[in-house]
Amino acid sequence: MANFNKVMIMGNLTKDPDKRYTKTDQAVTHFTVASNSVYRDKSGERKEQVSFVPVSVWGKQAENCDQYLQKGSPVFVEGRLVSSSWESPQGERKFKLEVTAQSVQFLSGGPKRAGGESSADADSVNIQDEPPGGPSEDEVPF
Numbered sequence: 001m002a003n004f005n006k007v008m009i010m011g012n013l014t015k016d017p018d019k020r021y022t023k024t025d026q027a028v029t030h031f032t033v034a035s036n037s038v039y040r041d042k043s044g045e046r047k048e049q050v051s052f053v054p055v056s057v058w059g060k061q062a063e064n065c066d067q068y069l070q071k072g073s074p075v076f077v078e079g080r081l082v083s084s085s086w087e088s089p090q091g092e093r094k095f096k097l098e099v100t101a102q103s104v105q106f107l108s109g110g111p112k113r114a115g116g117e118s119s120a121d122a123d124s125v126n127i128q129d130e131p132p133g134g135p136s137e138d139e140v141p142f
Helices: 059-068
Strands: 007-013 018-021 027-040 046-058 074-087 093-106
Touching (some): 018 059
Parallel strands (some): 046 093
Antiparallel strands (some): 007 074, 074 093
């Protein structure tokens, strides 16, 4: 049976991106995208649900996201869903789902960066790079 793993999410960053480097000096930037869904309940009342989606971005694209994005920036992310697990220092088994981005598009209308530059000025930055095969266990920075 064939497998398919593709995620597309559009929303706004909940806080400034967090860029780090792996032991092999590869950039990785993490941020969370808040995405709203609107629906009607049984009584016809309009309801809004917010999903908070963690995203990791690798390589040159990670550096661009760190440089041009900030809290509130609107983005469109395409990538794949990745699960990871580890044991906490207290011996608890922890699990995490996040999107590993293959493409991050900066959408116009975002907040201003230092120096008055709008994140909309960075709209043309849409680099698609991902490490071959994705990050290895040794490169996950936590």
